[in-house]
Amino acid sequence: MFPRIPTKLALGPGGVVPIWFDPLSGGMNLNIGAPNGFTQIQEPTAYSNVAVGGGWRNGIPQTGNLALVTTGFNNTAMGDDVLTSLTTGNGNSGYGADAMSALTTGTYNSGCGEGALESLITGSNNVAFGSGALNSQLGSGSTAVGANAGLKFNGSNAIFVGLNAGQQIPGGTSVLVIGADSADTVAVSLTSVTIVGSGSFNSSGVTTSASSIVGVGDNVLNAVTTGNEITAVGSGAGVGLTSASAATLVGYGSGHALTSGASATMIGSLAGKAVSTAAGVTCLGAGAGNTSTTNDSYMTLLGYGTIGTGAGAVAIGVDSGGNPASAGANQIALGTANHQVYVPGTLRIDTALASTATAGSATLPANPATFLPINLGGVSYKLAVYNV
Secondary structure, eight states, X not given: OOOOEEEEEEEETTEEEEEEEEEETTEEEEEESOTTTTTTOOOTTEESOEEESOSEETTEEOOOTTTTOSBEESOEEESTTOSOSOOBOSSOEEESTTTTTTOOBOSSOEEESTTTTTTOSSOOSOEEESTTTTTTOOSSSXXXXXXXXXXXXXXXXXXXXXXXXXXXXXXXXXXXXXXXXXXXXXXXXXXXXXXXXXXXXXXXXXXXXXEEEEEESTTOSTTOOEEEEEEEESTTTTTTOOEEEEEEEESTTTXXXXXXXXXXXXXXXXXXXXXXXXXXXXXXXXXXXSSOXXXXXXXXXXXXXXXXXXXXXXXXXXOTTSOBOEEOTTOEEESOTTOOOOOSSOOOOOSOOXXXXXXXXXXXXXXXXXXXXXXXXTEEEEEEEOOO
């Protein structure tokens, strides 16, 4: 064994801190200021470790930073009670009081901030920056940046960025939460959830059946309790949605009033704003479904401000005056009265045809009720229409 070599470093008037070098095979360890640092670090399998501070609490000497390391290299501990339990590990870096204080065996963890990764015992490849970041983490491969980000999380492959981001989430996998106060009231484990935006996905009623959810934008999906395969993009998108499946909401305020409903697709600013509980509704275009008067299901509204007023309604198009198509239950509206419908190919109508009759017969009135103007090959015609 090589002897420890003490020196002294003056920090100020009357302030003297001891520095200890342990020259070992392959490198040396450095301990600054901790009275009990490296007490067992005389092993040739522990080298290139740096400990600064620690070792004191309320004036009483404590176990120093990195004092228990027997096997490991390139570990750095700075602050009070940092990496004081580590015995085996490489490339761990702790900065701030109590950072990674429980870690015994692990590699390539980084904790910066008071209490960062404080509970970690054997995990690896975690990164926590901010006071309390990943404070409860026992797993591996997670990252948190921001005070209290991922505070109670214990899982794997999660990323939390922002003040209080996901601070109550107790576990899960494949979780991404970015934005101050995002998902900060969710108190169940999550799977395959991506939330990006300040104050989004803040629902204390979320259950474990909520999965495969993507929310991007401020105040998105703030009422969700159950559901899966939900995508909401745009400020306020799906803000009141509580339960749904296979729902896609894209655009500012899209699905604003939607509370439940399966297979809803609403794309465009304020698309589907007036629809609250219907299923199978498609609104494509800014304001499509914005003024619809019912919550009937299976409506298809395509174009700015298009309106549906009954189940199965199909409304397509807006005229040059900005007037949207409007359709009732099981009606198909192609444009408005200002439109001409142009069919460049063949128009085929499959329906039961009336038997042949002559004008004035018992089955066909003498005079048509109206005429339908049509254009065939550039030639205009009027098609007689009868009430029979």
